Amino acid sequence: MNKSENNPLEKSNGSLPDFVQQQTQSILTVWKDNRRFELKETKFEDFEKISCEYDKVVKDIETRIRELHELRTTRWRLVSKVGKMASRVRLGMQGYFGPQSPEYSRVRLPHSKKPAPKVKKPHNRMNMLRHLESQRSSVVPSVPAKPPVPTVPAVTPAMP
Numbered sequence: 001m002n003k004s005e006n007n008p009l010e011k012s013n014g015s016l017p018d019f020v021q022q023q024t025q026s027i028l029t030v031w032k033d034n035r036r037f038e039l040k041e042t043k044f045e046d047f048e049k050i051s052c053e054y055d056k057v058v059k060d061i062e063t064r065i066r067e068l069h070e071l072r073t074t075r076w077r078l079v080s081k082v083g084k085m086a087s088r089v090r091l092g093m094q095g096y097f098g099p100q101s102p103e104y105s106r107v108r109l110p111h112s113k114k115p116a117p118k119v120k121k122p123h124n125r126m127n128m129l130r131h132l133e134s135q136r137s138s139v140v141p142s143v144p145a146k147p148p149v150p151t152v153p154a155v156t157p158a159m160p
Helices: 016-033 044-097 102-107 125-138
Strands: none
């Protein structure tokens, strides 16, 4: 017998809070229809009260998740504006205080090394041939080639 066959979470959408909420609603429905059912230390009203609290908390969480999503969206919209304005202010400070000033050094961005340019690698034989041909044409010889020596045909004396 597989473990997943007994796991009720795999039958729902996989979330424990959703599973608990489904189970709570099912229990409330059955218990409401069969009020003769009783437990020694648990009453229907107690279970109903606790399930209402649970539903309220779940709804509050969903509301806050939506609010958080809206705040994150607003933050990303402002990132661009703040970045552009900070760049302008930084350049203004560089002009006002000077590039070597201690004031500008506190707001200057750290210099990062630029990565080496990526060389496009050929993926098939035709591209490889084109790549090699472009490499050959871009190479400039360091020593100028000697001009070819003209060959003069040997002059043979004419026979009288």
